[in-house]
Amino acid sequence: MQGHTRRSKGFTLTELLITLACIAVLASMAWPRYQQHLLRSQRAQARASLLQAAHWLERAASANGSYPKLADVPASVLAIPSQRYVMQLTTTAHTYTLRAQPVGPQTADECGVLTLNQLGERGVMNAKQSRADCWSL
Numbered sequence: 001m002q003g004h005t006r007r008s009k010g011f012t013l014t015e016l017l018i019t020l021a022c023i024a025v026l027a028s029m030a031w032p033r034y035q036q037h038l039l040r041s042q043r044a045q046a047r048a049s050l051l052q053a054a055h056w057l058e059r060a061a062s063a064n065g066s067y068p069k070l071a072d073v074p075a076s077v078l079a080i081p082s083q084r085y086v087m088q089l090t091t092t093a094h095t096y097t098l099r100a101q102p103v104g105p106q107t108a109d110e111c112g113v114l115t116l117n118q119l120g121e122r123g124v125m126n127a128k129q130s131r132a133d134c135w136s137l
Contacts, residue, residue: 039109046085046100047135050116053077053087053098057118066093067118085114094118099125 011019056077061067070089078087084106088099100114111134112126122135 035108039106042082042084042106043109043111043114043134045082046080046087046102046114049080049085049087050098050100050114053089054096054116054118054120057091057096057098067091067096 057067057073060073068091070091073089073091078089080087080100084104085100085102088101090097090099096118098116102109102112110128112124112128114134115121115123115125117123122131124131124134127134
């Protein structure tokens with residue numbers, strides 16, 4: 001009598017464990033980059049919102065001869081859609097400073113607080129990266 005060797009269809013437990021280990025290694029390498037990408041994209045949105053608010057303030061100053069008081073600025077001008085930053089405005093008749101303060105998960109971003117003033121000077125506060133890196137596209 002000949003013995004029948006049965007060939008099973010499918011994967012062995014060892015093959016599945018090796019596959020899961022490979023997936024875990026790839027995921028552990030990809031996750032930090034994904035998180036950094038999210039932080040950068042939220043920072044880009046905050047920069048765009050700062051520039052839009054500055055544009056609105058410049059138009060208001062051109063029309064009225066001075067920058068508006070904080071109470072006269074609509075809330076929509078100071079809104080950042082992602083809600084990972086809160087925009088703050090300090091204004092006088094001839095100057096203003098806009099700040100985008102990170103909140104929630106965005107506080108992990110190394111750029112800290114983004115600033116923009118009436119001279120167009122872009123800056124950062126409490127940052128671990130340079131101003132150029134934080135404001136670059």
